[in-house]
Every structure is written in structure tokens, then in C-alpha cells.
Amino acid sequence: MATGKQKGSVAIQSLLHDDKSTFAALYQRSTELQIFQEKLKAKLPSPLCDHFILANIDKTTLTLHTDSPAWAARFRFITPDILSHAQKLCSPYSPKTIRIKVVPPVSSSKQKKRTLNLSSKNAKLILDTANSITDPVLRDALIRLSQHKS
Helix, strand or coil, rough: CCCCCCCCCCCHHHHHHCCHHHHHHHHHHHHHHHHHHHHHHHHHHCCCCCEEEEEEECCCCCEEEEHHHHHHHHHHHHHHHHHHHHHHCCCCCCEEEEEEEEEECCCCCCCCCCCCECCCCHHHHHHHHHHHCCCCHHHHHHHHHCECCC
């Protein structure tokens, strides 16, 4: 394991705090959006405050992402209130409109692969059926299926 910096490598902290770095601008913008989001969450009623992400804010538009169409509809009902809060809390921005997009949450775990377990009786029945079929593709598929015994 190497210690110290490799030739040509740069510490991530230096990229995030360098005024000329694109990474620094992105980091600053994401931090700014996170602060605005927390301020807006504090003003919204529960449970609405738990169902949005402030995706962007600029001079004209506030963009919210919500996790379902039902929550998007509820946000649309209080659009004037959200706009009022955003205009007060998100200085120097003063958005005139709100865009609400439904972005379903990304599942962090993959679905478990279903396993097929046949009883010995059912496995034998499928195997007997396979042996009586002349179509080789179907016969092979049924033979493979019959091997999933518990």
C-alpha cells in the first residue's frame, strides 16, 4: 500500500475549495441548495416536508422533485404558499413559478431472486411429462424445471 500522494494526484479537498475549480462551483451550489431545502422543509407542514427534494432554484423557477404523483398533487395545492416561502427564504433568488416533477425513489437493494422449489411428487410429474414430449426444446426446459426440487 502506497503512502503519500501519487504523482499527478490531487486531494479532493483542494478541488472542492479552489475558486477556479468546476468541482468547487458544483460543491458550493449543492451546499446552497441543501441549505435552501432545509429552510423550506422547516416551513412546510408535516408530512409534506418529508416528500420532496429541492432540485434547483434560479431567478424564475423553483424545481421540486417528489416521490409520487399523489404527493405532487398535494404540493400543487399549496404552490402559492411554497412560492411565498421560497421568495423570502432563498435570497438572492426570487422564483416566480414552481415546477414539480415526480421522481420515484431509487431502490437501494436489488429484489431477491425468487427460487423455485418443487416437491418431489411435482418434480417427478414434470419429468414424466417432459419424457413424453417430442419437442426437444420444450422437453429440455421441462427437465431443467423438474430439477428444482426442495
